[in-house]
Amino acid sequence: MTTYKALTIAGSDSGGGAGIQADLKTFQELKAYGMSAITAVTAQNTLGVQDVYPMSVAAVEAQIDSIGADLGADAVKTGMLFSSEIIEAVANKIKQYKWERIVVDPVMIAKGGASLLQQQAVQALKDHLLPLAMVITPNIPEAEVLTDMSISNLDERMEAAKKLHKMGVQHVVIKGGHGEGEDLVDLLYDGQEFLYITSKRIHTKNTHGTGCTFAAALTAQLAKGSSVRQAVVVAKDFIQAAIEEDLKIGNGHGPTNHWAYHHRQKENA
Numbered sequence: 001m002t003t004y005k006a007l008t009i010a011g012s013d014s015g016g017g018a019g020i021q022a023d024l025k026t027f028q029e030l031k032a033y034g035m036s037a038i039t040a041v042t043a044q045n046t047l048g049v050q051d052v053y054p055m056s057v058a059a060v061e062a063q064i065d066s067i068g069a070d071l072g073a074d075a076v077k078t079g080m081l082f083s084s085e086i087i088e089a090v091a092n093k094i095k096q097y098k099w100e101r102i103v104v105d106p107v108m109i110a111k112g113g114a115s116l117l118q119q120q121a122v123q124a125l126k127d128h129l130l131p132l133a134m135v136i137t138p139n140i141p142e143a144e145v146l147t148d149m150s151i152s153n154l155d156e157r158m159e160a161a162k163k164l165h166k167m168g169v170q171h172v173v174i175k176g177g178h179g180e181g182e183d184l185v186d187l188l189y190d191g192q193e194f195l196y197i198t199s200k201r202i203h204t205k206n207t208h209g210t211g212c213t214f215a216a217a218l219t220a221q222l223a224k225g226s227s228v229r230q231a232v233v234v235a236k237d238f239i240q241a242a243i244e245e246d247l248k249i250g251n252g253h254g255p256t257n258h259w260a261y262h263h264r265q266k267e268n269a
Ligand SMILES: Nc1ncnc2c1ncn2[C@@H]1O[C@H](COP(=O)(O)OP(=O)(O)OP(=O)(O)O)[C@@H](O)[C@H]1O
Pocket: 018, 110, 111, 138, 139, 140, 175, 176, 177, 178, 184, 185, 186, 199, 200, 201, 202, 203, 204, 207, 208, 209, 210, 211, 212, 214, 236, 239, 240, 243
C-alpha cells in the first residue's frame, strides 16, 4: 500500500482547533501521513489569541530540510507564515525540493482580530508564494487584501478570482464563510471555468479553524492524487460535517469536529 504524505507549514494553535493541529488531525482523518514545519507558536484558545511567538527563519528552514532530505511530500499546505522573511524562506524551500502540489491558505487575521501576518508581508506573499500555488484558498477579506478591491457580491468575487489567477495561481477558491445570507457559496476558478460549491449556512458560533481545516482536507486529497476539483468537493463535505457536528468546548468560538466526516462515512458503509 502506498503511503501518501502531506506537509503543513503553519502556526501552532495551542487550543487545537486551527493551525498545525487542525491540519494534522485532518490529514490523519483522510489517511494522508501528516508532517509539519512550525512557523510560529501561538498561545490561543476559543476566546482568542493571547500571544504570538514567531520562529526564526533558520528554525523554519531546518524543519523543512529535515522533511525534504528524507521523507519528501506529495502535497504541501501553507497557513500562518507571519513575516516576509519566513514567506521568502518557505518559497525558496518549495522550489529547492521541487514540490508542486502546493495549497496556499493566505492566513492574515484570526477570528478574534489578532494579526497572524504582518501587514508588510502581503507583498512577499504575492511576489514569492502565489506564483508557486496550485491552489489558493482566501476567505473574502483575504481576497480583498490580495487583489486590492472590495468584494460585496458574486460578480466581484469572480473578478477577484480572475485577478488572483493572473498573479500566477493555478486554481483559486474564494470561500464564502464571510458572505451574507442562508446560502453559502465557495467559488472555484481554474483559469477557464467557475464552479460553485454551495451549502446551507450552519448557525453556530463554533467555527474556529474552518479555513485551516478546509485547506488541509484539500491538501490531503491532492497528496493522494485527486484533481483539484475532486479535492475541493471532498474538502467541502469534510468541513460541512465538521461544522454540523461542532464540539461544544471552551467558552468562545469552539473548534470544528475533525472526526465527524470519517465517522459519518463509517456509519454509511
Ligand atoms: N456557518 C457556516 N456554515 C457552513 N459552512 C461554513 C460556515 N462557515 C464557513 N463554512 C465553510 O468553511 C470553509 C471555510 O470558510 P471561511 O470563509 O469561514 O474560511 P476562513 O475565514 O478562512 O476560516 P478561519 O476563520 O478559520 O480563518 C468554507 O468551505 C466555507 O464554505
